[in-house]
Structure formats: C-alpha cells, structure tokens
Amino acid sequence: MKKFITLLLMTAIVLSTLVGCSTNEKEKSTISSDKGDKIKVVVSFNPLREFAMAVGKDKIQVVTMVPEGVEPHDFEPKVKDLLELTEAKVFVYNGLGMENWVDKSLSSIDNKNLNVVDASKGSNLIKNTSEDVIKEHGQYDPHIWLSLQEAKVEAKNIKDALVKVDEKNKDYYEKNYEEFSKSLDSLYTEYKSKLGSLQNKSFVTGHAAFAYLCRDFGLNQQSVEGVFAEGEPTAAKLKELVEYAKNNNVKTIFVEELASPKVSETLANEVNAKVQKIYTIESKEDSKTYMDAMRENLDNIYNSLK
Template sequence: MKKTMLATLTIVTALAMAGCGTANTANTSPQTDEGTSKIKVYTTLYPLEYAAKRIAGEYADVANIVPAGVEPHDFEPTAKDMVALSSADLFIYNGSGFEAWVDNAVKGMDKNKTTVVNTTEGLSLLEAAGGHDHDHGHEGEAAEAGHDDHKEGSGAQGHEEHKEGSEAQGHEEHKQDAAAATGSTEEHAHEHEHDHGGTDPHVWLDPHVWLDPTMLKAQAEKIKSALVEKDKAHAEAYEKNYQQLAADLDQLDKDFADMVSKSSKKEFMVAHSAFAYLAKRYGLEQVAISGIDPADEPSPSEMKELVEHVKEHNISYVLFETLASPKVAEVIAKEAGVQTGTLNPLEGLTEEEAKAGKDYLSIMKDNLEMLRAALK
C-alpha cells in the first residue's frame, strides 16, 4: 500500500491520455446474446471480482486489475492499467484505505461514464490491529466508536485492553495501550467499529471484511445495485444471480458457525492480522505474528514471546498464507514443536489456484477445514 510521487504522476498522465483509449475500445466491446454491448467492470480485489462475476453473469465483462499471484498490499497500477480503467462502466473497490492508489485514480475518471463503487462505505469496520508491535496480534473483540461506548467482543474472558489508534496518511501511527486484568495476564485488543467506510483519514481501518461471509454479502449487494443502476435492462437477472450468491454465503456462514460451536478451542495463530472479521463473527480470537501488512516481521524478542505463547496456550498449528513468505511462521512452529498449515486471506488467487478453478467459496471451505483442525 505504497504511495509514491512516481505512481501519482503515472496515474495522472495515463488518465490524461485515456480519452483516445476509451474511444478505441468503445466499438470493440464484446456482445451479449441479445446483440448489445456488455458493460465493462473492473475490480481491485479478488473477492470483489468473484462477487461481480457471479452477479453480472453473461451481461458484463469483469476483470480484476491486480493480476493473479500479486500481493495487493504492494500493487501499483501501470499506465496501461489506468488506460484500461478509464474505459470502465463500473469501477469497484474495497475501500477502508486498502488500495492506496485508488484516490488518485478516481479523481481522473469521467464520472459521466464510470460509476465508482466503494463496497465498504457505510459498513461497520474494525480498527486495524498493530500485530506484534502493539498487542501481540490478539483480535476478535470490538468496541463501538463515535461515542466512547465500549463493549466486550468475541473471545473476551472478563478482561479488556483499550486501545486508541490513528494514522495520518501513512506518515505516523500513535497507539496507546492500557490493559486491565481481572485474574488473568493475557491481553486482548479492542477494535473500533466505524460506519463511515474508511473516510476518516486519522483512523487506520482493517480492510479484510470479505473473510466474514455476511460482510461480503453486504458488499455484493452494493455491486448488484450498481449493476442494476448501470444496466436496468438486465435488472431481473442481476437480482436473481445476487440471490443465488447470497444463499451460498448464508450457507457458508452457517457452516462456519456450526464448526466453531463444536470446537474445543477458540484461539488460532496466523501469519498476519487478516482474520479479525472472521474471528469476531464466530467468537474466535486470532493471534497474529505481524500486523495488517504481511511484510512486517517481529523482533527476536517478540519471536520468543510468540513461541512461548504457542506452548502456553496449547496452539497446535501456526497458519500462514499463499501470497506472502511463510518463513517466520515456519520458524515459530519449528521452535514450538507444532505443525504449520495454510489459512488463505483471499486477497488474491495464486496462479496455481486460478488454473485449478479455485474460487472464493471453495477456498473458504478449505479455510473452514483448516480451522477445524487448528481448533481441536
């Protein structure tokens, strides 16, 4: 999620040149069976691409701007990418500060042609945890923001840690942590819920909403509404397709809830702090090796603390992901004498997953089975 002067200049230049590119592509849009041009949809994240394709069906061409196998935290669009985006009828992004380059891209778009959809706008978002730097990665609890009201969230055991956080446009992050223990030394972090979709520049929000199936369902409904508004002729098909997707997500939600209800443990360790929404939804607690950015690494002393935590809490798996290095997770697992496994944050597909026909539902079901083993 890097912002550079070069990237900004690239975006501005590309959008300035995009007029001719748009004109050239307008007459070559694929046709539907009814002979009308398909609408063009670009997304910034694989789960949004998945939802858009499920809902749009045959009536739109949907593409994710981030290629398979690329870590989206590090993605910066090329000039060619920006020219392609300028031809979009719908531009769908996650919001919550996840795509740092989007703000500049949106400024240069023709609003009369391209409808821009921030899929987390209006949703209750969690404040991002600082990983090992601040709270040893404990998540799964939430506090209401906006009024000083605090509530005890999932995984709380009669004690709280209150945390205030802010980040000003990637420059500084100040966090104050205070822990109050009632018969236990374990610390838990409170996230803060926000309903402004990430518009407050002083709050660093957790973007991984799609790992809670009910949150992806809410994002999908925004996508459906945008498709209907853009292409009213196929509104009935979009609504039908959305309802089918919503039913699949409801079943996935039920499957996770059933699995967790039969599990003896409620705590799991992951490579980076991506699973707060999933943990909150199902009453679990994630222990994260690094914070929101998977490139962060713990210090030697923090590594030692994490190894001790695994042993003391009888954690049987250290879980890493597909698009980031598993090195640190493997070291902790080896030192603690436990197994490793994969828990996929679904920020993007690997090339192998794409070729194998994997999708959001199948990978989330794999995640469910991995958690089933880890929570035994």
C-alpha cells in the same frame, strides 16, 4: 507514360487504403458488438472480481487491475490500467486503505459515466489498534471480504451499481445476488455450529488478516505480522508467540501466500507445530473460487482446534 503509371499507382494505394479502412471498421464493429452487450466492470483485486461475477455472471465483462501475486496496497497502476478505467461503466474497490492508489488513479482519467463503488460501504468495521497503522493506513481493518457476513455487503454494493447502470436486467442481478447470499449464509450456518462446539478458540496466522472471520465465529487470531503484513516481528514478539503456542497447545501455524513464511516456519519449528496454508483470497490461489477457499479455510481452522 510516366504520369500514367504514377496515376495508376496512386489509384491503387487509395483503393487499398479504402479497403483496409473498411476491413478495420468491420473488425472494430465485430469486437465492439461482442463486448457491447456486456457491462464493463473494473475491479481492484480478486475477491471483488469473484463477487462481481457471482452477481453479474454473463451480463458483465470483468477486468482485474491488481495482477495475481501482488499485494493490493503495493500495486502501482500503469497506463494500460488507467485506460481500462476510461472504458468501464463500473469500478469496484475494497477501500479502507487497501488500495491507496485509487484516488490518484480516478483523478487522472476522464470518464464522467464511471460508477465508482466503495464496496466497504455499510460494513460493520473493526478498528485498528496500532497508532502507526492508523497513521499510515487508516482507522479500520480492510479485510472485510474474509467475513462471510461482510462479503454479502460487498456483493450487495456491486449489485446495486449494476442495477443502476443496467436497470433492464435488474431482476437478473437481484436473483444472482440472492443465490450468492444464500450460499454464504449456508456456509456460515454450517461452521457457526461446528466452531461453536469447540472449547479452543485461538489459532496462529502469518499476518493479522482474519479479524472479521474471527468475529463471525467467535474465534481469536494471534499473528506473526500485523494487519498489513509489514516488517518482521521483534524478538520479544516472537518469544511471546512461542509462549502462547506452547501454553495453548497450538499444533498448526497458518501461513499465507503473499506474506513471508520464514518467521512462521521458525515459530512452527520452535513449538513442534506443522505449517499449513490459509487463503487470504487477495489473489486466486490454487484455482479455487471464493467459496472453495473460504470452506477450506474454515475446515482447516476447525480441524486445527479440535
């Protein structure tokens, strides 16, 4: 009797295990089916997610590695981030020293089918002038996504990668890219005319992230911090900014979410100017899309220079 009961228990366990395995396989199959139709794209940070979604729309599943509110060059990937890369078809990063963790991350994973996209490829780059910045971060200013013209280049690089891994949907990606490109051109044309009509061309920001935007529209930026928003300005630099703001009748000091606002606020108080937010778009701020944030940036800059 004892042997019989033991046999029954073992049989029940085996049956239960088989049913459980069957159920799990069905669940995995369903999950795989839901995501299987979409190309998995991992991007380093927010603007590249925006460009990827503009081109790929419902044909892709996008995972962003750098969390909201974290500077891309301060980010350190965790195991879960590397696992995302092992399952991806496409990985997009900005390059130009913005993500110094990329090479190490790619060398630590095993994904021979991963298409790696340096989104800055083919961009018209602006050289850094500080020897210290060049030594630590490289020769070029990385903030190319803040140019409507260079955003088209980044979006095209993403489009080309999607076509490569999903050629059957080439027309779909091409169409989406053309639509996005036209929307960028439309915003550029609108503000090229508006900003071009102004005599005052200079504005003050928290850190020097807007050189490409300035090149698009013939503007000049003066900044509290450098290209990579590292450290605080010297007393001499702050004095220089105060004199500049007074001499040029600067009434607005722009500040960014991921840069410290304290010095900018001090500067604004010194010259009786207001502090106003400007979007670097490194994170998704105030639930704004790339186009929304860029339009607001340009509108606020325009109004500050009138």
